[in-house]
Amino acid sequence: MERVVITEGPEETIRLGEELAGRLAEGDVVALVGGLGSGKTTLVKGIALGLFVRQAVTSPSFLLARTYQGRIPLHHLDAYRVQHVDEFREAGLEEFLPPEEGITVVEWADRVAELIPPGSLWIHFTYLDGERRKLTIRR
Numbered sequence: 001m002e003r004v005v006i007t008e009g010p011e012e013t014i015r016l017g018e019e020l021a022g023r024l025a026e027g028d029v030v031a032l033v034g035g036l037g038s039g040k041t042t043l044v045k046g047i048a049l050g051l052f053v054r055q056a057v058t059s060p061s062f063l064l065a066r067t068y069q070g071r072i073p074l075h076h077l078d079a080y081r082v083q084h085v086d087e088f089r090e091a092g093l094e095e096f097l098p099p100e101e102g103i104t105v106v107e108w109a110d111r112v113a114e115l116i117p118p119g120s121l122w123i124h125f126t127y128l129d130g131e132r133r134k135l136t137i138r139r
């Protein structure tokens with residue numbers, strides 16, 4: 001099953017995230033792939049809204065992971081700075097792949113692909129132009 005969505009601006013990507021959140025269940029992993037500025041963190045903001053997270057979602061930056069509390073916990077992982085998948089393992093992040101509670105979203109998931117469980121929702125982002133982004137969603 002594959003779904004392709006073109007969003008015309010950040011608000012539409014946020015709305016898509018909210019919609020996806022409504023259909024995610026505890027133990028789900030969402031793997032995000034795409035270049036800098038392609039909209040990954042923006043989608044996570046929408047997922048957080050959809051899970052009734054009240055904290056502001058930012059890029060984990062120097063952290064590899066953050067957990068937000070919502071309807072269920074949202075674990076936000078970012079492999080941007082990971083040079084080798086072992087760094088993710090050593091940080092104990094396999095605990096969230098899959099999570100026992102809540103859902104996990106991983107930015108730059110292609111860098112830690114071997115840790116992403118089978119059955120995860122993969123979303124590839126492509127920068128089109130200006131504020132247009134193509135999202136290809138596959139389970």
Ligand SMILES: Nc1ncnc2c1ncn2[C@@H]1O[C@H](COP(=O)(O)OP(=O)(O)O)[C@@H](O)[C@H]1O
Pocket residue numbers: 007008009010011012013034035036037038039040041042043107130131132133
């Ligand atoms: N259609 C769109 N979807 C998502 N973000 C968009 C879109 N159009 C413009 N943007 C802007 O692009 C940037 C995306 O940044 P971010 O979500 O942090 O990307 P990433 O996490 O992939 O590096 C934001 O500044 C956002 O406002």
Ligand SMILES: [Mg+2]
Pocket residue numbers: 040041059107
């Ligand atoms: Mg990001």
